[in-house]
Amino acid sequence: MLNFSFANSTQIHFGEQQISTLSSNIPTDAKVLVVYGGGSIKKNGVYDQVCEALSAHSWGEFSGIEPNPSYQTCMQAVELVKRDNYDFILAVGGGSVIDGCKFIAAAACFEGEPWDILAKGAEVNSALPLGVVLTLPATGSESNSFSVVSNKETNDKLPFATPLVQPKFAVLDPNVMTTLPKRQLTNGVVDAFVHTMEQYLTYPVDAKVQDRFAEGLLLTLMEEGPKVLADDASYEVRANVMWSATMALNGLIGAGVPQDWGTHMIGHEVTAVYGLDHAQTLAIVLPRMMAEQKEAKREKILQYAQRVLKLDVSKPEIAIEQAIEKTELFFHSVQMPTRFRDYQLGEEVADAIVTQLERHGMTALGEHQAVTLEKSHRILLQSV
Structure with missing residues (x-):
C-alpha cells in the first residue's frame, strides 16, 4: 500500500x-x-x-x-x-x-x-x-x-x-431521485462506476481494504444500477445508488492506491468539443482504455473478472476479453450507448481530441503515464 x-x-x-x-x-x-x-x-x-x-x-x-x-x-x-x-x-x-x-x-x-x-x-x-x-x-x-x-x-x-x-x-x-429523468439516472450510475474503476483498475499494491471497498461499490452499482431506472424503483435501491456515488469519490477507496484518470481526461475533451454528457464519454472510452492497457492492467483486470464479474480466470486471455465485454454490456444494461457512432460522430473525433489533449499537456496519461498521444488516438479510433 x-x-x-x-x-x-x-x-x-x-x-x-x-x-x-x-x-x-x-x-x-x-x-x-x-x-x-x-x-x-x-x-x-x-x-x-x-x-x-x-x-x-x-x-x-x-x-x-x-x-x-x-x-x-x-x-x-x-x-x-x-x-x-x-x-x-x-x-x-x-x-x-x-x-x-x-x-x-x-x-x-x-x-x-x-x-x-x-x-x-x-x-x-x-x-x-x-x-x-x-x-x-x-x-x-x-x-x-x-x-x-x-x-x-x-x-x-x-x-x-x-x-x-x-x-x-x-x-x-x-x-429526490424519484423525479429524475432516466438519462440523468443512467449518467449517475455510469459516472460512479467509472470513478471507482479509475481508482481500482490499475496495478496491485496489496491494498486489500481499498480493493474490497471498490469491489463492493462496483457490485452494488451493477446490481442496483439497472433497477434504479424502473419507475417503481424502491427507496432502498435509490439509497444504495446514491451512497455508492458518494463513496466512489470521497477519497476513501483512492487512499494509498495508484490512480488512473486517463479515461476522464480524454472524456473531458470530448465533452468540451462535442458537448456529450460527461458519463456518456466515459462509457465510450473506458472499454477501449481497458483493451489498450490490458497488459499494464492485467492483474487487476483478472481480479475484477474473478471477484466482481464471477468469471473463470483459468484462461487469463479469455477472461480479460470477457471482462471488457461484460463491462460494456453493463453500460448497455443501464441504457448507456458505448460508441461515438451512437452520437453521429466518426473517425474525425480522434484527431480533434488528440489536438485538445496536446494543447492541454495531456500527453502522458494513466497510472504509469504510459498512455501517449498515439495510444489516445488509437483508443478514440477504436471507440467509433
Whole structure:
C-alpha cells in the first residue's frame, strides 16, 4: 500500500426529510446564496423544502448553472456574491451545480484573474463556506474538494482542487431521485462506476481494504444500477445508488492506491468539443482504455473478472476479453450507448481530441503515464 493522508470533513445528512437540517447546519447570521441549475428543483419539491428550512435565514438565489458549468455563468454568480455581500453558498443540484459553486466560492475571494485558478493552477488562499443539497447522485462532488469548470469561449474543460472548497455538509435524500429523468439516472450510475474503476483498475499494491471497498461499490452499482431506472424503483435501491456515488469519490477507496484518470481526461475533451454528457464519454472510452492497457492492467483486470464479474480466470486471455465485454454490456444494461457512432460522430473525433489533449499537456496519461498521444488516438479510433 502506498503512503497517504486521508481526511474527509464533510458532514453527511443521509435519508428522508434531511433537507430540514439546513436550518441548523447553516449559521443563522449567514447571508446565503442558493445556487441551482435549470429550475427542476421548483417542480420536484426540493426548492420548497429549502425555502422552508431557510425561513429564519437571510438568503437569495442564483439559477442557470449548466451541465458542465461554464466559467462565464459562474462569474455572473461571483459578481452577485460581491455586490450583495453573500457569505455562504448553498449548492442545490448535482455535480455540475456543486462544481460550479466550488469555483464561485473560491473566485469570490480570489485576488487576481479567477480564470488563472483553472488555467494556471493559481493558489486559492480562501473561499466562502459551501453546503450542498444533492439532487443527482453521480460525481461525488458533494464530499470532495475537486471541481471541473468549462470555458465556452475557448473549448476548455479544466479541473482545480483545494480543501478550502470541500463542502461543510451535504444533504442526501434518496427521495429526490424519484423525479429524475432516466438519462440523468443512467449518467449517475455510469459516472460512479467509472470513478471507482479509475481508482481500482490499475496495478496491485496489496491494498486489500481499498480493493474490497471498490469491489463492493462496483457490485452494488451493477446490481442496483439497472433497477434504479424502473419507475417503481424502491427507496432502498435509490439509497444504495446514491451512497455508492458518494463513496466512489470521497477519497476513501483512492487512499494509498495508484490512480488512473486517463479515461476522464480524454472524456473531458470530448465533452468540451462535442458537448456529450460527461458519463456518456466515459462509457465510450473506458472499454477501449481497458483493451489498450490490458497488459499494464492485467492483474487487476483478472481480479475484477474473478471477484466482481464471477468469471473463470483459468484462461487469463479469455477472461480479460470477457471482462471488457461484460463491462460494456453493463453500460448497455443501464441504457448507456458505448460508441461515438451512437452520437453521429466518426473517425474525425480522434484527431480533434488528440489536438485538445496536446494543447492541454495531456500527453502522458494513466497510472504509469504510459498512455501517449498515439495510444489516445488509437483508443478514440477504436471507440467509433
